[in-house]
Each structure stands twice: as structure tokens, then as C-alpha cells.
Amino acid sequence: QGVTYATTTMGADHTAGYAVATNILGCGGKSDPLSAEGQAEISRNLQIATAAIDATGYCLFTAFALLDQPETMQALVDTINAMYDLNMTLDDVTELGKDILRKERAFNAAAGFTKAHDRLPLYFSRESVAPHNVRWDVSDEDLDSVFNF
Numbered sequence: 001q002g003v004t005y006a007t008t009t010m011g012a013d014h015t016a017g018y019a020v021a022t023n024i025l026g027c028g029g030k031s032d033p034l035s036a037e038g039q040a041e042i043s044r045n046l047q048i049a050t051a052a053i054d055a056t057g058y059c060l061f062t063a064f065a066l067l068d069q070p071e072t073m074q075a076l077v078d079t080i081n082a083m084y085d086l087n088m089t090l091d092d093v094t095e096l097g098k099d100i101l102r103k104e105r106a107f108n109a110a111a112g113f114t115k116a117h118d119r120l121p122l123y124f125s126r127e128s129v130a131p132h133n134v135r136w137d138v139s140d141e142d143l144d145s146v147f148n149f
Contacts (some may be wrong), residue, residue, distance in 0.1 A: 002136055003043035007118045007146045009104035012049060015060055017046035028067030040142040044149065051104075052097030056080055070116060072079050098149055118143050 004017035022042050023033035031038050049067075053060055058076065065072045077090055088096075124136035 001145065002020075002120055002124065003138055003143065004047065006120045006143055007043065008047060009101060009108055014052050017043045018050070018060070018063070019043055019046060021046070021064060027065070034132055036138040036142065039138055040146050041114045044146045047101060047146070047148070048094060049096035051098070051100040052093050055096060055100060081118050100145065115144055117138075118146075 001014060001019045001023070004014065004019055005012045008016035010016045017064060019039070019042050021027040022029055023031050023039075046063075046065060047129060049063060050060060053063060053066070053076075056076065062072075062076070075086055075089060077093055081088055082095065119140070120136055126135065128135050
């Protein structure tokens, strides 16, 4: 969840890339929540999906079913097409999410935000947190890669 807090265009919005879904609940795959490995990719994919879902008017809680059931994701695409008389594909919906994030990042850059702002406070990398006694160890390089799409 820390990668999302650090990098979300929405200012530490936990719903912008709810990595608890994958890291804890196993929705859309499984990962080790105590490992930095793969966390940037998880957050990236969830931020893209969240931006697209939010743009449709669907509740973000649909993401749990969308992540686990490909037919449900297709149903989302089908309803968008039916509502707006479009012929979008899943790739188009993914691109919609990316486009939204690009625009939000451009807005933030124009407001003076840089990659230096895509970081958690140093406290997280210096102090161990109970109950697992781990520290934040996602690299700046990984954080900088979140929006490489």
C-alpha cells in the first residue's frame, strides 16, 4: 500500500491503488506483502484500473470481482459500450486509465510536484513497524517506475 500512498496522483489516496486487494486478500493474484519485490507493478496496475473504473461511475468495490473474474471485467467493458454506444475493448479501457493518470500527472507537474514528492517520509525506512517489525524498503527506482507505461 505504501507504493500507492507515495505515488498516487490523488495525494496518498488509498483507494487509488488498493494493494491490500492483492497483498492481503489475494484478489487478482498473490504476493508477499512484506517484500518490496513486485510492489511497484502491483500499484501501477491497480492505479490504472482504479482510474478507469472511477471514470465509468462504477463503485471501486467492483474491482475485487473484476480482478478475479475475467468475465466480470468483460461485462464492465460491455456495459460501457452499451451505455455510450461504443466499441471499446479491454485494452481501450486500460488505455483510458493510463490516459487519466497521464493527465493527472501533467496537472501535478504543472503545480510543481516532482518525483521527490513521490516518496514516503523517511520515518518509514528508519523505524520498524509492529507486528512484523519491518521497514519500508521499496527503492526510489521502483517508485520512479510506477508510471512507466
